[in-house]
Amino acid sequence: MVELARALSEHPEVSRVDLLTRLVSDPKVSPDYAAPAEHIAPKAYIVRLPFGPRRYLRKEVLWPYLDSMADQALQHIRDIGRIPDIIHSHYADAGYVGTRLASLLGVPLIHTGHSLGREKKRRLLDQGISSHTIETQYNMTRRIEAEEAAMDVASQVIASTRQEVDTQYSQYSNYQPRNMLVIPPGTDLSRFHPPRGLLSDSPIRHELHRFLREPRKPMVLAVSRADERKNISTLIRAYGESEELKRRANLVIVAGNRDDISVMEKGPRAVLGELLMLVDKYDLYGHAAYPKAHNSNDIPELYRLAARTRGVFVNPALTEPFGLTLIEAAACGLPIVATEDGGPQDIIRHCKNGLLIDPLDADAMGAALLDALSDDKRWRGWAANGIRGANRQYSWHAHVGSYMKAVRRLLGQPSRARIIRPIKSRLPTIERLVVCDIDNTLLGDNEALDQLVQHISRDSALGFGVATGRHLSSALKVLNENGVPVPDVLVTSVGTEIHYGRQLQPDTAWQRHIDYRWERDRLQQALEGIPGLRLQPKENQRQHKVSYFIDPDKSPPIRDLTRHLRSLNLSANLIYSHQAYLDLLPIRASKGQAVRYLGAKWGIAPQHMLVAGDSGNDTEMLRGDTLGVVVGNYSPELRHLRGEPQIYFAAGHYARGVLEGLEHYAFLSTRTPPGEGDET
Ligand code: GLC
Numbered sequence: 090m091v092e093l094a095r096a097l098s099e100h101p102e103v104s105r106v107d108l109l110t111r112l113v114s115d116p117k118v119s120p121d122y123a124a125p126a127e128h129i130a131p132k133a134y135i136v137r138l139p140f141g142p143r144r145y146l147r148k149e150v151l152w153p154y155l156d157s158m159a160d161q162a163l164q165h166i167r168d169i170g171r172i173p174d175i176i177h178s179h180y181a182d183a184g185y186v187g188t189r190l191a192s193l194l195g196v197p198l199i200h201t202g203h204s205l206g207r208e209k210k211r212r213l214l215d216q217g218i219s220s221h222t223i224e225t226q227y228n229m230t231r232r233i234e235a236e237e238a239a240m241d242v243a244s245q246v247i248a249s250t251r252q253e254v255d256t257q258y259s260q261y262s263n264y265q266p267r268n269m270l271v272i273p274p275g276t277d278l279s280r281f282h283p284p285r286g287l288l289s290d291s292p293i294r295h296e297l298h299r300f301l302r303e304p305r306k307p308m309v310l311a312v313s314r315a316d317e318r319k320n321i322s323t324l325i326r327a328y329g330e331s332e333e334l335k336r337r338a339n340l341v342i343v344a345g346n347r348d349d350i351s352v353m354e355k356g357p358r359a360v361l362g363e364l365l366m367l368v369d370k371y372d373l374y375g376h377a378a379y380p381k382a383h384n385s386n387d388i389p390e391l392y393r394l395a396a397r398t399r400g401v402f403v404n405p406a407l408t409e410p411f412g413l414t415l416i417e418a419a420a421c422g423l424p425i426v427a428t429e430d431g432g433p434q435d436i437i438r439h440c441k442n443g444l445l446i447d448p449l450d451a452d453a454m455g456a457a458l459l460d461a462l463s464d465d466k467r468w469r470g471w472a473a474n475g476i477r478g479a480n481r482q483y484s485w486h487a488h489v490g491s492y493m494k495a496v497r498r499l500l501g502q503p504s505r506a507r508i509i510r511p512i513k514s515r516l517p518t519i520e521r522l523v524v525c526d527i528d529n530t531l532l533g534d535n536e537a538l539d540q541l542v543q544h545i546s547r548d549s550a551l552g553f554g555v556a557t558g559r560h561l562s563s564a565l566k567v568l569n570e571n572g573v574p575v576p577d578v579l580v581t582s583v584g585t586e587i588h589y590g591r592q593l594q595p596d597t598a599w600q601r602h603i604d605y606r607w608e609r610d611r612l613q614q615a616l617e618g619i620p621g622l623r624l625q626p627k628e629n630q631r632q633h634k635v636s637y638f639i640d641p642d643k644s645p646p647i648r649d650l651t652r653h654l655r656s657l658n659l660s661a662n663l664i665y666s667h668q669a670y671l672d673l674l675p676i677r678a679s680k681g682q683a684v685r686y687l688g689a690k691w692g693i694a695p696q697h698m699l700v701a702g703d704s705g706n707d708t709e710m711l712r713g714d715t716l717g718v719v720v721g722n723y724s725p726e727l728r729h730l731r732g733e734p735q736i737y738f739a740a741g742h743y744a745r746g747v748l749e750g751l752e753h754y755a756f757l758s759t760r761t762p763p764g765e766g767d768e769t
């Protein structure tokens with residue numbers, strides 16, 4: 090990720106790359122992870138957001154904290170004052186956060202799953218692990234859901250290999266073939282170049298000379314961990330069984346470092362033990378080298394040594410999703426013979442620098458190795474192809490080149506069928522926000538409304554929101570009929586629903602937040618048959634809102650209704666408006682709470698929010714530190730707010746009153762920051 094961020098930032102068309110991750114402050118990990126920001130290249134930063142507990146947590150248990158990461162990412166965006174052009178999420182958890190951010194901000198999402206939950210689950214089940222354990226240990230359902238959502242929302246999904254697309258991404262319901270793009274990850278090839286000049290004296294060369302009788306013979310080189318899946322034993326058999334191969338070439342196996350095999354872990358102990366037995370069985374002394382130790386600088390040197398002998402690099406692994414060593418070998422001018430799996434298939438297709446083999450067939454493997462060593466002219470062609478291919482296809486530079494092509498397409502081609510050109514939200518960059526109730530506040534005086542709309546749209550630092558009792562489509566309809574442009578944010582159904590911008594992106598985090606202790610059916614039952622209450626029409630009943638017409642002369646006082654509900658252990662926020670309406674909302678919901686949530690989420694202080702209303706359901710948003718404006722035509726239930734701090738009672742009615750409020754608080758763009766020049 091860090092290499093990618095650096096490489097991306099070096100592209101001339103990229104102005105900034107922020108790599109967002111979690112801040113971890115834990116004595117068990119390096120203090121580096123506790124630095125909120127790290128400058129890793131002239132245009133690239135690691136930004137660490139402190140969400141969840143401070144200590145290190147494994148990725149499987151991060152899920153409950155990811156909403157907080159999304160909120161903090163919004164704050165970060167506000168801090169840098171610029172909305173990104175692309176959000177790229179890596180892995181399922183980032184997919185969850187990226188899906189939210191991209192939707193909220195109206196920015197295209199690119200997603201890379203890296204490894205996918207459905208496949209992992211399949212493997213774990215194959216290993217005999219129970220569904221229950223998979224759930225509790227790996228939180229698999231959430232992971233898969235997040236992957237599905239990311240694939241649904243992403244405009245582009247980037248995979249490393251074709252095989253990953255065909256076998257893994259294709260298992261998803263939201264797999265859309267035309268959104269997939271294969272770009273192999275870059276590799277840092279700076280140390281991997283072909284042999285230059287005379288053979289130099291390197292320590293690893295001396296090491297090999299301890300094993301090999303004729304070190305100048307072509308070298309068949311394998312480099313891998315001492316892991317059973319790397320299938321080293323079949324390679325030794327292939328070599329040992331072929332007299333011809335033994336005569337023509339040496340076998341060099343670099344399988345990690347070892348000191349005392351007998352005290353190693355079971356896996357590598359078995360692999361190395363078998364290696365030694367097979368060397369002995371086939372009597373490979375003088376023909377095969379298997380150095381005890383090497384360091385990372387020896388590896389490029391080994392590839393070059395093998396290339397000087399006109400040898401090959403062999404990867405006999407049972408599976409190979411990517412194949413980094415193959416690319417490194419190729420870059421050193423060493424042809425490859427590799428297992429017939431996703432990574433090598435792509436590499437051979439791109440580089441044309443060797444042969445594919447069946448890892449389970451020792452005889453065929455031996456024959457392929459002989460074949461690869463037998464034609465000098467072809468060998469030279471492979472060597473040259475590998476050097477060129479590795480650098481063209483697998484360098485970070487190449488990766489970023491293909492990546493930027495995709496980015497240009499995403500940003501520049503609004504008309505492509507599926508990609509609806511998202512319109513960026515303005516919320517992270519505005520400085521102040523006006524939130525108006527609709528009925529009897531915005532609406533009622535057309536001339537004043539036109540003036541208000543003009544004032545607001547002229548001020549680029551000013552955002553515009555509405556907060557209404559109406560449901561979304563009804564609000565949109567009435568705004569449209571009155572020539573009001575779609576606001577930056579719509580708080581509807583008395584604060585129980587929030588949608589953003591022209592795309593009407595719902596805030597699902599808000600829905601989840603307010604769902605707390607909400608028992609819709611029981612509430613409705615509890616109020617059945619109470620005099621003076623009559624349910625409103627169906628379209629006014631929402632998931633988090635039960636609404637009645639109330640006749641205050643016939644109904645018990647609101648206070649008694651609240652008491653009644655409490656006695657049944659039910660909690661709700663009761664909102665009484667215009668002496669005619671009663672809304673039951675979740676305790677966490679109201680227009681006022683929604684407005685505060687918006688402020689926290691988008692980083693707008695209450696003092697930078699002007700709210701205007703006329704009736705009971707506006708009370709909560711008028712109170713507190715927000716700059717309140719009550720329009721002149723207010724209904725009696727707001728009378729008690731007179732004299733409360735930061736609530737201005739305008740003389741003008743409807744939008745005229747809102748205009749007066751803007752004036753009162755000097756809220757429209759002036760040199761002095763708003764809300765600070767008026768505290769007299
Ligand atoms: C709007 C809604 C209604 C609600 C009233 C008061 O008129 O349509 O359902 O009861 O506002 O909040």
Ligand code: MG
Nearest residue numbers: 526528529704
């Ligand atoms: Mg109203």
